[in-house]
Amino acid sequence: MSERTTVHRSGDEELYRTMRLVRRFEERAIELVGAGEIVGGIHPYIGQEAIAAGVCAALRDDDVITSTHRGHGHVLAKGADPVRMLAELTGRATGLNQGRGGSMHAADFGRGIYGANGIVGAGGAIATGAAWAHRNAGSDRVTVSFFGDGAVNQGVLLETFNLAALWRLPVLFVCENNGYATTLTVAQAVAGSITARAAAFGIPAVTVDGTDARAVLAAATEAVERGRAGGGPSFLECTAYRFDAHHTWEHKARVRYRADDEVAAGRSRDPLDVQAAHLAEGVRAAVDAQVEAVLAEAVAFALASPPPDPAGALDHLYATGLRTRNGIGLVEPAADPLHQAAAHVPAEVR
Amino acid sequence: MSERTTVHRSGDEELYRTMRLVRRFEERAIELVGAGEIVGGIHPYIGQEAIAAGVCAALRDDDVITSTHRGHGHVLAKGADPVRMLAELTGRATGLNQGRGGSMHAADFGRGIYGANGIVGAGGAIATGAAWAHRNAGSDRVTVSFFGDGAVNQGVLLETFNLAALWRLPVLFVCENNGYATTLTVAQAVAGSITARAAAFGIPAVTVDGTDARAVLAAATEAVERGRAGGGPSFLECTAYRFDAHHTWEHKARVRYRADDEVAAGRSRDPLDVQAAHLAEGVRAAVDAQVEAVLAEAVAFALASPPPDPAGALDHLYATGLRTRNGIGLVEPAADPLHQAAAHVPAEVR
Amino acid sequence: MARLSYLKALQRALADEMARDDTVCVLGEDIGVAVNNVTTGLLARYGPQRVVDTPLSEQAFTSFATGAALAGLRPVIEFQIPSLLFLVFEQIANQAHKFSLMTGGQARVPVTYFVPGSGSRSGWAGQHSDHPYGLFAHVGVKTLVPATPEDAYGLFLTAIRDDDPVVLFAPAGSLGVRADVDLAALGPVPLGVGRVHRAGTDVTVVAVGHLVQAALDVAEQLADQISVEVFDPRTLYPFDWAGLAESVNRTGRLVVVDDSNRMCGIAGEILAVAAEEMRLTVPPKRVTRPDGAVLPFARELDLAVQPQADQLLTAVQEVFKASR
C-alpha cells in the first residue's frame, strides 16, 4: 500500500467511528422522518455500515465514488460533512446540494462524491466513465461504484462491466448484497451467482463478509491497489443484512416479506459490535460520545437553517445559467447570482 | 427426438435446400438492390446459412423464432414463402407484411416468425416472453432467438438471460458469431467469452461450427429437446464468417476494416460446400435447379406485384383500427377494410 | 352507492379483469406483497404464473410482456416510478407500438403499462417526480390519465381490453380521491371521450389528472364572477377534439392546466388545436410545469415548480377579462 493511500480512516478506531457516525446519523434521520422534518423518507443504511466504512477507508480523498438510493453511508464514509448532509436531508439551503437533491441525490463533488442516485444500477456507468477520464488524464485515481444486489439485474450495469473490463479501467464495483431488493430475495431475482456475473467479463470477483469492516477494508484495498496500478476493474460482493425497512414508508405501512426470526437472526450480528471488539477499553464510549456531539450539532444546524427561497426553484436547471419559461410562460431572472459560477471543475483533468 | 419434432427440413438434402435457397435469395436480392428495386438495401446472410438451416430444422412449425436485421435466412428457414418474402423486400402490397416492414421487419406470424428486428438485441426478451406464454398455456412449444455477436453487449439481452434462467423457460438463444459487429471485431467488443455470459446465469452454453449444418442441427436439437422437456433455456454460439458486406451500402462506400486475405480465408470454407459433400451424386444440381425456379418465380411475382396504395399509409397503425390525425390534421377513413380483422390471434393460448 | 377511492378502484379493476379473462396477467416489482396497494391479494388468488414478481430488469420484462402479448396474453405491467418509463422507452415506443403497422397488421400487442403514483410525491425529488405522459402521446401510444375513481376503474378496464399498447398514469395526487359510486354501474370508459365535470359558459378549463380537482375548486371559488366549464380529457391520446371544440366554441375562452413540462406538452397541443380549429375569442393560456422542469427536493421548491391553483385562478381571470 503506497503512503498516499494510507488515509486516516483506515485504523480500527476510525473504521468504528465512521460506522458509528453512519449508524447514529441514520437513527437521527429516522427520528426526523417521523417528526416530519425529513420529507419523503429515507432508505436506512443500518446493518451495512462496515461496507461503506471499509471500502472508503481504502480510498484517497481524490478518489471518486457513485452511490445509490441507500446512500447516506457512502456519502458520510467518503468524507462529506454530516452537518451539511443532514441539512440536505431536511431540505435546507445550507445542505450539500442547497436542498435541491435530498436523500437520494446527496453529492459532494469536492470530495469525489458524484452523488447518490435514485435509479438502481445507474451509477456504475457514470463511475466507469469518470475512471476512464482520470486514467486518460494520467491520474492514478480510482473510482468505486456502490450498488445493491438488485442492480446486478440491470442491463446498463452489465453492459458497464464489459466496458470496464475491455478497457481495463480503475473501477471497483461494490455490490452490497443485503438479501433483498425491496421485498424480492436474491434467490428469487438472481440466476447463477452475483460474482459469476462480473467474472464472466473477466473481472476478478470475490465475496467478503460485509459485517466485518476489517475484512472489507482488506479486500477493497487489494482491489483499489490493483486498479491504481493499471490492473483494471474489480468486483466485491459484500454480504450483510438490512436491519431496518427498505424505506421508512414501511414503518407505517407494514408489508410482510421477512419472517420475524429471520430479522432477529440478521440483526444479531451487528457490524458495530464486530468492529468495536477490536478497540481498546474505553475507546468505544469515547467515540460514541464524539459522534453524539457531531450529530447534535448537525440536527441543531439543520433545523435552524433556512429553507431555500422558492424564487430560486429553477436555479441550476442549466449549468450555463440559461433561464427558460416558468409554468406561466415567463422567463424569470436567476434568484441565485452565483448560478453561473458554481459548477465544480476538476482541476486535474481540465 | 419425438416424432412430431422430426420435421421434413432436417435431412441432409433439405438442409442443403434451405441453405441454397437462402444463398440464392440473398444473391438475387443484392442484384435487386443494385437495380434499385429493393430500396434501403439489405444485410446479406451469405456465409451464415448453415446456422439458420440447422437451427430451424430442429424446430416444429408451431415453434417460434425472433430474428434480426440480418434476418432473411431465419425467416426463410423457418418456412416463410420466398415469393412473398421477396415481394416484401421490394415493397409490394403482396409482401409478407404488405410492404410495411421490408427487410428489417419481415414477419410471418402464421409460421411462428415473430419478425426480424431493426434494433440489435431486441428480440431476445420478446422471444422469452412468448416462451413463457406458451409454457403457461401448457404447450410444449419452444422459442428461438437469433442474434449476432454484437448483441451480447446489449443490456436488455443480458437481463433476459436472467429471466429465462430464473423461470426455466423453453427458449434457445442462438448467437451467430460472424466475427464482427459492423466494423468492430469480437475481440474489441467482448470482454471474457460469449458463452461465459450465458453460463454466468446458469444457462448451458456451447460453441459449434456454424458452417456445418449437421453440427448446428445436432446441437440445436439437443437444446430444443431440453427446452421442450422443461429443462429450461440453452445458449448456442455458432461461429461463421460473413462473406459479404455488413449492409449493401458497403458495396458503394467501401470502408476498410477486414484485410483481403482474411476475407479470402473466411470465404474459403463455404457452408454450402460443407453440406453438399453429404449429398449423393446429382442431388446438388437438382436442388439448385429447383431453387433457381423458385427464385425466378419470386422475382417475377415481386416485380409484377402492385405497390401499396399510399392512401393506406397509416393502415394497421393501431391493431384496433383506431384512426388519428394525419399530417394536416384530418382523420382519414381506413383504406384497408380488413384493418380490424387482420391481427393474428394464436389459437392455442386464447 | 358505495364510497370508492381511486386506489381501490384501480385494485378492483385489475382484480375484475383477471377474474373475467384468464389471459390477463400482471408483472412488476414487489407486486406479490403489493407495495403499491393495487395488486393486493392477486398472488394468493392467481399464483405466480399470472402474478409475476420481477427482478429489477425493466427493459427485459417490458419486451417480455410484448412477446407474451404476441403469443396471446394481455399483460399488465406496474412500474414503481414514472421515470422508469424513460428506461423502457425503446421497448414501448420502438417495439410494442410499432409491431402492428410494421407487420402489416399480423401482430397486436395488448400490453398495459401503469404507474400508480405519477408526478410529484413530496420529497421524492428529481428522479421520482416526472409526469411523462406527453412523451407517449407524441410517439402515439395510447395515453390515459384518469382523474376520478370511476374513471380510474373504467379506463384501467379499457386499457387492459384494448388490443394496442396503452400507458395509464395514476397521478400521486389522485390516489386518495374518493367518490360515491354505484359499483354495479362501473364499466369500461371509451378512449377519446372527455368528460365535462362542471358546465359553464364563460371559460373552458381543461385539466389533466389530479388537477381536475384543483380546477373544480377554482371554478367554485370564481362561481359568482365567472362561469367556468371544467373539461377532463381523460385520455390524452386519442384526444376528444370534438368534445373540446363543443365547449370552446361556446365559451370562446380557454385555459389549460397540466402538471407536465411546458415545452411540447399536452397543454401546448391543446392550445394549438384550439388556435387552428376552434372559435377562440381571446388568446388562450396554459398553466404548466416550467420548461425542462426537474423537481427540486425541498418542499418549497417542489411546490414552486408544480402548477398551482392560484396560478390557474389568475389565468382564468385574465382570459375572462381579455378583450375580444
Add this chain to the structure above:
Amino acid sequence: MARLSYLKALQRALADEMARDDTVCVLGEDIGVAVNNVTTGLLARYGPQRVVDTPLSEQAFTSFATGAALAGLRPVIEFQIPSLLFLVFEQIANQAHKFSLMTGGQARVPVTYFVPGSGSRSGWAGQHSDHPYGLFAHVGVKTLVPATPEDAYGLFLTAIRDDDPVVLFAPAGSLGVRADVDLAALGPVPLGVGRVHRAGTDVTVVAVGHLVQAALDVAEQLADQISVEVFDPRTLYPFDWAGLAESVNRTGRLVVVDDSNRMCGIAGEILAVAAEEMRLTVPPKRVTRPDGAVLPFARELDLAVQPQADQLLTAVQEVFKASR
C-alpha cells in the same frame, strides 16, 4: 468562398473542436472507420483515447460519457440511428439532464449527443426513421436541428462548448445540402437565435431542419402571389420566441412545417405560443407527420407519411386566403 456540404461541415466542426480543446473526445459505433463520414481521420490523428469505438452498449456508454463529463471531459457521442435515443432516454433525460439542478449546481454534464441522418432515410423503415427532437425539447435537453452547412458547423461547435447536455439532429435530408461559405467566418452559432432565410410580409413559415429547403422552394413558387417569410429556429430548445414574434406580429399569419409526429410536437408548441402571445390575424396551420406515425417501408407509403411540399404550399395559400 468555398463550397461546403452539410456533412463536411459536421466533420470539420468536430475536427476543429478536437484540435482546439483536448478535453473533447468522441465515442460511438464504427467511428474509427467513420461509417457516417463525420469522424473521418480522427482515430488516426487522436488515437483510441479520444476516439473510442464502442461495443453495442448504448446505455452504458451514454452514462459513461456523463461520468467522463463530470470528471472534466467534453464527450461527443455519435448515434447511428435516431431511435437509439429512445434506448438511452433514461441516461440523457433522467441522469445527464438532472445532475446540475439536483446537485445544487455542483456538477455539469457537457455531453453532445448527435445523430447524423435523422428522420427518414428511404427504405430503412419503421425503427430507423424517427425524428424524436420533440421528446428532448419536452424534457428540457437543449435540442439543435441545423438546416444549412454553416449552421451545422456553428451549432455543432456550440453544442460541444456548451456546459449542459445537448442533442444535435442532422436530418438525413440535409446531409447533402451544399452552400458557398467563407470558411474563415465560420464560428459558433448562439442557442435560441433563429434565422430568417427569406424575408416576407404575408405569411411566416417556420420550417425545421431539412424542411427549410422545402419551405424556400415553396416560397419561391408562390413568390408572385404571396410574400412568404421563412423562419428557421435552428435550436428548438431553447427557442427564439422573440425572433418568431417579430416575424409573426408583422405577418399575422403562421404555418409550421415539421417532420415529426403531430401530437405534442414542436409545431404544436409553436402554434400554442403564437396563439398565446403573438398577433395572429387568422388561424395558424401546421404540416407534420401524422399522430403516432410509424414510417412504413414501401417508398410510396414512407413518403405519404412525411410532410410534403405541396401540403405546405396548400397550407400557405389557405392561411393567406383566410379572412381576418
